[in-house]
Amino acid sequence: SASMDAREMSYAPPPGQAAIVEALKRGDERTFSDLVSEYSPSMLRVARMYVSSRAVAEEVVQEAWLGVISGIGRFEGRASLKTWIFRILTNIAKTRGEREGRSVPFSSVGGREGDGDVAVDPDRFLDAGRWAGHWTSAPSRWSELPEEQLVGGETVSVVEKAIAALPDVQRTVITLRDIEGWSSEEVRNALDLSETNQRVILHRARSKVRAALEGYLDGEQT
Known part of the structure; x- marks a missing residue:
């Protein structure tokens, strides 16, 4: 092109x-x-x-x-x-x-209204700027937790399990972006994704991981 x-x-x-x-x-x-x-x-x-x-x-x-x-x-x-x-x-x-006989229909991933696949409201992620894609606020009761719990083994394990449970495409995109530190462009080029699809896939993955983490943290505080 x-x-x-x-x-x-x-x-x-x-x-x-x-x-x-x-x-x-x-x-x-x-x-x-x-x-x-x-x-x-x-x-x-x-x-x-x-x-x-x-x-x-x-x-x-x-x-x-x-x-x-x-x-x-x-x-x-x-x-x-x-x-x-x-x-x-x-x-x-x-x-x-x-x-x-196995294919991943990237072109059909994301953007459909009412598919029930977003676990956290998109407004809770920033849309632009240096922190695009990051949470606009910490998970509930996050500030009440001691630092050692945030980086502790159990919390890390919750995140790892949530990522492991994601569909293949979402798991790969969030792993490359958020764990391995790839840029958006690198992921798009490697997976042959459009910017829109990559953004939607990443948001869905992040939202599910955040939902799992919030559920864990809320349970810890009750």
């Missing part, structure tokens, strides 16, 4: 990327091993959205890394290496998912 072309034309690679790419082209095993360690957990989460089992997802990740090795000579740097790797991954995962 014209917008993608313009974005790629203005793209500036992150510091150190050129050296990593050159090392990969030389067949540097340490550089490749470091990348595998850094990205494979995220790649597995993404692949898991498209295929039926963890075992198949692991095969997809392995195939993607083979694609990275064989294709690095053609990497032109119009997008980040990270984005390029995840595009390879999602293309392979989609093909495997379609072969299995």
Whole structure:
């Protein structure tokens, strides 16, 4: 698309990327091993959205890394290496998912009125600015809790369980954005999502996690 072309034309690679790419082209095993360690957990989460089992997802990740090795000579740097790797991954995962009869209809995710899928009112999240997507106020009785409880094992466990219970797409988006710290653009590129769909999916995931956390905190205070 014209917008993608313009974005790629203005793209500036992150510091150190050129050296990593050159090392990969030389067949540097340490550089490749470091990348595998850094990205494979995220790649597995993404692949898991498209295929039926963890075992198949692991095969997809392995195939993607083979694609990275064989294709690095053609990497032109119009997008980040990270984005390029995840595009390879999602293309392979989609093909495997379609072969299995499993597909994720991203285009139909989000935006429908009355689907009952939002657990917390959208007004409780900020829409714009530096803190877009964050809560406008803390969960009920949050201020009454000692700091050690907020970061304690039980509270963390509630959040982890709430995330684990989310649908595949929501779980992956909130994990990439809020736990691994990916930017909105990185998630959109990796998962081939529109800005609107990514925002709605993330809001739904965050709202369910917040609802679970509020329920836990309210129960602790009663």
